[in-house]
């Protein structure tokens with residue numbers, strides 16, 4: 001005997017662009033995102049009995065995303081995600097929960113002739129600002145905000161020594177190495193009971209995204225890193241301290257290795273240790289270091 005133990009469905013990869021035109025100054029501001037909206041509720045019979053009467057078509061979900069984007073602010077993404085998430089259980093009594101993911105792509109204003117250009121932008125890197133919002137009719141909103149794909153490198157100021165040495169170890173200790181990673185940092189907000197509670201803290205969403213980016217880059221640059229583990233813990237502690245409404249901070253950092261290339265075999269050329277200048281960047285395998293740092297006494301991490 002089989003039973004449907006979990007089900008959610010909706011539209012993924014909905015690409016959305018919205019422009020704001022300031023009528024007085026002529027300055028335009030753009031926002032481009034990729035949105036996923038999944039619904040949960042009394043939808044079992046659509047799977048188990050081929051009964052489509054409970055299905056809000058994913059095409060209608062897509063239409064709703066466009067319409068709500070026209071009728072509401074799309075920034076900060078934490079707010080637009082909450083507006084989207086609240087809509088479906090309010091409109092359809094058999095839908096009890098919504099799960100929204102919004103990926104915001106970078107369009108950075110161009111500087112032309114030394115001035116910010118009113119309507120021209122460039123994509124400065126693969127970094128995205130992501131939010132995941134879940135709304136349960138009887139449980140309020142859980143919101144996770146994150147930075148993903150921010151690629152950083154420091155050419156010194158990183159060490160790694162004192163680790164386990166045994167019959168499996170070949171790695172040498174180092175007091176000076178290259179450190180590079182693709183930052184994936186997530187901060188999880190305390191539960192919001194309703195949309196009003198989300199509205200009340202709107203300025204905090206952009207502020208913490210800016211703070212988290214700055215904390216990540218400042219700490220990466222300034223910390224004399226003993227390990228990825230020790231550096232990411234310092235970053236997490238500071239993000240928690242920056243915003244009382246945040247209860248958990250999670251980092252997931254690949255350690256993107258740069259190997260020294262011995263060259264002594266060729267005319268005795270020295271290219272290791274203090275003489276290393278030419279390195280071989282590795283695409284894999286890579287270390288992968290993760291942690292979640294929580295406020296003492298915080299509610300357990302939400303399952304989105």
Ligand SMILES: O=c1[nH]c(=O)c2[nH]c(=O)[nH]c2[nH]1
Pocket residue numbers: 160171226227228229255287289
């Ligand atoms: O910062 C590091 N942490 C590790 O756990 C590790 N393991 C390894 O081989 N190199 C590194 N570097």
